[in-house]
Amino acid sequence: MKSVCFIFNKPPYGQGSGKELLDICLMCSAFEMPITVIFQGDGVLQLIENQQPDILNIKNYSKTFKALKLYGVETVLIDAAGLEKHQLVTENILNIGEIANSKIIQNVIQKTDFSIML
Amino acid sequence: MATFSLLITANPYSNQGQYSALEFTKAVLEAGHIIKRIFFYADGVLVANRLNCPPADELNLTKSWAKLAIEKDIELTVCVTAALKRGIVNQAEAERNALTSESIDPAFELSGLGQLTEAMLASDRLVTFG
Numbered sequence: 019m020k021s022v023c024f025i026f027n028k029p030p031y032g033q034g035s036g037k038e039l040l041d042i043c044l045m046c047s048a049f050e051m052p053i054t055v056i057f058q059g060d061g062v063l064q065l066i067e068n069q070q071p072d073i074l075n076i077k078n079y080s081k082t083f084k085a086l087k088l089y090g091v092e093t094v095l096i097d098a099a100g101l102e103k104h105q106l107v108t109e110n111i112l113n114i115g116e117i118a119n120s121k122i123i124q125n126v127i128q129k130t131d132f133s134i135m136l
Numbered sequence: 137m138a139t140f141s142l143l144i145t146a147n148p149y150s151n152q153g154q155y156s157a158l159e160f161t162k163a164v165l166e167a168g169h170i171i172k173r174i175f176f177y178a179d180g181v182l183v184a185n186r187l188n189c190p191p192a193d194e195l196n197l198t199k200s201w202a203k204l205a206i207e208k209d210i211e212l213t214v215c216v217t218a219a220l221k222r223g224i225v226n227q228a229e230a231e232r233n234a235l236t237s238e239s240i241d242p243a244f245e246l247s248g249l250g251q252l253t254e255a256m257l258a259s260d261r262l263v264t265f266g
Contacts, residue, residue, distance in 0.1 A: 020257060038145070038178050038218075045249040049257065132262050136145055136178065 021052040023130040026061035035136040047089040054093040062100035065111040141255040147179035157265040173255035186241035202243030
C-alpha cells in the first residue's frame with residue numbers, strides 16, 4: 019500500500035485549508051493507507067487547546083485531530099521550531115503526537131510516496 | 137512511462153494554478169505519460185461552472201479543460217462537497233437541494249473525495265496546484 023503524509027503548515031480558521039486537508043486525510047485512512055501527519059511552522063497553531071471557532075460561526079474541527087489515532091493514523095509529528103516560534107509548550111497543545119526537529123520531518127517526507135499540503 | 141494524477145485547489149481567475157495545471161497536463165501527455173484523473177477541490181471547483189464567462193480576449197479555463205478532457209479522454213472529477221458550497225451543481229443535486237438550475241459544465245463530474253484517494257493509489261505521482 020502506498021504511504022501518504024499530510025503537512026499542516028497554515029493556521030486554522032483564516033482559511034479553509036486545515037479542514038480541507040484533514041478531510042483528505044480521513045478519506046485516505048478509510049482506504050487504509052499508511053499515514054503520517056505533520057504540523058509544521060504556523061500549522062502548530064491548529065493544535066492549540068480549547069479553540070472556540072463556533073463564536074465566529076465556524077465549525078470546530080479541532081476535536082477531529084484528537085481522533086486521528088482512532089482513524090489509524092500512527093505517526094503525528096509536531097515541528098519543534100514551529101512551537102518555539104509561537105512560544106508554545108506541550109501543555110498548550112493537544113497531546114496527539116511527538117515533537118520532532120526538521121531533520122526527522124525531512125526524513126519522513128522523503129520516505130513517503132505522497133506528501134500533500136494545501 | 138509514469139501515471140500522474142492532479143489535485144487542483146487554485147481559484148481559476150485569481151491565480152495561475154489552473155493554467156499551470158492545464159499546461160502541465162498537456163506536457164505530461166506529450167511526453168508519453170498517463171493522466172489517471174484530475175481532481176478539483178476547494179476553490180479549484182469553481183472552474184467547473186459552465187456559466188463562467190471571461191472576456192473574449194482571455195483564456196476560458198472551463199472550455200480549455202473540457203476540450204482537453206474530450207480530446208484526450210481524461211476524467212475531470214469535482215469534489216461534491218466543495219462544489220455544492222460554491223454553487224456548482226448537476227441536475228440531480230439541483231433537484232435534491234431545490235435549486236433553480238444546474239451549473240456544472242458537462243465535461244466535469246461531481247464525486248466524492250474517495251475518487252482522489254483511489255486516483256492516488258493508481259498513480260505514481262500526485263501533483264498539487266494551489
